[in-house]
Amino acid sequence: xxxxxxxxxxxxxxxxxxxxxxxxxxxxxxxxxxxxxxxxxxxxxxxxxxxxxxxxxxxxxxxxxxxxxxxxxxxxxxxxxxxxxxxxxxxxxxxxxxxxxxxxxxxxxxxxxxxxxxxxxxxxxxxxxxxxxxxxxxxxxxxxxxxxxxxxxxxxxxxxxxxxxxxxxxxxxxxxxxxxxxxxxxxxxxxxxxxxxxxxxxxxxxxxxxxxxxxxxxxxxxxxxxxxxxxxxxxxxxxxxxxxxxxxxxxxxxxxxxxxxxxxxxxxxxxxxxxxxxxxxxxxxx
Amino acid sequence: xxxxxxxxxxxxxxxxxxxxxxxxxxxxxxxxxxxxxxxxxxxxxxxxxxxxxxxxxxxxxxxxxxxxxxxxxxxxxxxxxxxxxxxxxxxxxxxxxxxxxxxxxxxxxxxxxxxxxxxxxxxxxxxxxxxxxxxxxxxxxxxxxxxxxxxxxxxxxxxxxxxxxxxxxxxxxxxxxxxxxxxxxxxxxxxxxxxx
Ligand code: SF4
Numbered sequence: 001x002x003x004x005x006x007x008x009x010x011x012x013x014x015x016x017x018x019x020x021x022x023x024x025x026x027x028x029x030x031x032x033x034x035x036x037x038x039x040x041x042x043x044x045x046x047x048x049x050x051x052x053x054x055x056x057x058x059x060x061x062x063x064x065x066x067x068x069x070x071x072x073x074x075x076x077x078x079x080x081x082x083x084x085x086x087x088x089x090x091x092x093x094x095x096x097x098x099x100x101x102x103x104x105x106x107x108x109x110x111x112x113x114x115x116x117x118x119x120x121x122x123x124x125x126x127x128x129x130x131x132x133x134x135x136x137x138x139x140x141x142x143x144x145x146x147x148x149x150x151x152x153x154x155x156x157x158x159x160x161x162x163x164x165x166x167x168x169x170x171x172x173x174x175x176x177x178x179x180x181x182x183x184x185x186x187x188x189x190x191x192x193x194x195x196x197x198x199x200x201x202x203x204x205x206x207x208x209x210x211x212x213x214x215x216x217x218x219x220x221x222x223x224x225x226x227x228x229x230x231x232x233x234x235x236x237x238x239x240x241x242x243x244x245x246x247x248x249x250x251x252x253x254x255x256x257x258x259x260x261x262x263x264x265x266x267x268x269x270x271x272x273x274x275x276x277x278x279x280x281x282x283x284x285x286x
Numbered sequence: 287x288x289x290x291x292x293x294x295x296x297x298x299x300x301x302x303x304x305x306x307x308x309x310x311x312x313x314x315x316x317x318x319x320x321x322x323x324x325x326x327x328x329x330x331x332x333x334x335x336x337x338x339x340x341x342x343x344x345x346x347x348x349x350x351x352x353x354x355x356x357x358x359x360x361x362x363x364x365x366x367x368x369x370x371x372x373x374x375x376x377x378x379x380x381x382x383x384x385x386x387x388x389x390x391x392x393x394x395x396x397x398x399x400x401x402x403x404x405x406x407x408x409x410x411x412x413x414x415x416x417x418x419x420x421x422x423x424x425x426x427x428x429x430x431x432x433x434x435x436x437x438x439x440x441x442x443x444x445x446x447x448x449x450x451x452x453x454x455x456x457x458x459x460x461x462x463x464x465x466x467x468x469x470x471x472x473x474x475x476x477x478x479x480x481x482x
Pocket of ligand 1: 063066268366415416
């Protein structure tokens with residue numbers, strides 16, 4: 001696959017993700033607005049929906065924090081080096097042309113690169129898929145919600161009850177800070193590097209799509225109900241919509257451990273996916 | 287939940303009548319200020335110098351706008367609120383030196399700030415986090431910018447706004463904080479959920 005094609009598609013994806021929220025997010029926010037019973041909560045959902053509409057009309061990013069850019073790529077026989085180069089160039093171009101706010105800094109010196117790239121940034125995750133097309137997803141992750149991430153090592157004996165406890169704890173601690181309604185993306189199991197990777201893989205699954213395994217799907221639904229019974233509500237001002245969805249991905253783990261990685265996504269759940277075919281044609285999937 | 291439309295400069299009686307959960311739309315002039323501008327406001331007051339803007343009845347907005355220059359005129363592209371708790375420490379001092387009547391931001395502020403608001407006759411209003419273009423749409427004009435040496439986001443932007451809102455009063459001039467009220471309710475509910 002040509003590097004210039006990947007770069008162009010990646011650029012278009014970043015641009016789209018920053019301006020247009022995915023259909024599943026928009027309809028979920030609309031449903032939340034209709035079902036919200038708290039008056040204050042409703043004002044916040046209305047402001048969010050108005051903001052999304054105006055952003056699309058003006059071709060402006062939905063939020064001033066355009067986040068950190070990450071890519072998730074599915075396909076086979078991918079040339080890692082060429083891919084990373086193209087994605088980096090796409091990010092630099094999008095920063096200038098959309099424009100995006102330059103957010104990427106050195107973690108210690110805090111020096112800003114000015115173009116949203118730096119060591120290991122944009123993040124690139126490659127996933128093998130036995131298909132002749134390549135799927136690229138671009139995500140923009142805001143700082144306010146990312147700052148509310150939490151890793152717990154639960155005593156395995158506590159089991160599913162422990163998972164519920166730490167999810168609630170995280171949501172309550174976060175309050176209004178991650179700009180709720182949030183999407184709660186959870187990685188369970190693995191060694192801890194994988195735990196958060198799983199949470200990020202949950203992040204790119206559309207809202208409302210349940211995990212294929214019955215037991216996990218049930219836990220997703222139970223957790224969503226629990227989170228929305230806290231009453232934290234939109235922007236933490238009270239109400240029934242604290243989260244739009246809860247999604248889980250899991251991996252096997254050590255018999256002595258039960259790692260749970262919780263990554264909150266704000267209402268600005270910005271992601272865009274495109275499929276590139278072998279003949280070089282491509283289309284946006286969400 | 288009562289709805290008010292207020293015009294700047296705000297008077298003490300304008301804000302004393304507000305209670306938590308009220309909805310406010312502000313028209314007139316507001317100033318953006320983040321960490322650095324707060325520090326400069328305080329430094330000037332301590333040196334006995336005047337800031338370059340009128341502070342009586344002022345409205346402070348915790349935000350770092352994204353701006354562009356079109357034909358020599360500044361234009362606000364997006365102007366969502368930033369997290370207010372970063373300004374917790376300096377805000378009581380700021381309120382001591384200046385007759386600010388309203389602070390706008392996201393996420394709320396501390397008990398110390400709530401007490402200072404009560405004492406000085408001012409309120410804190412919440413603006414929807416991330417609603418950056420909605421906010422920018424209410425900005426009619428950039429009147430001027432001061433302290434650009436602090437960088438674009440940290441500078442003091444003087445904005446003329448029309449019906450800026452919906453702003454939710456979350457900390458009123460009677461010392462009430464909606465955050466404290468909700469926190470109590472939420473933790474009671476969650477304790478019940480985990481016991482089951
Ligand atoms: S948490 Fe999300 S919606 Fe809120 S300001 Fe950050 S990026 Fe924007």
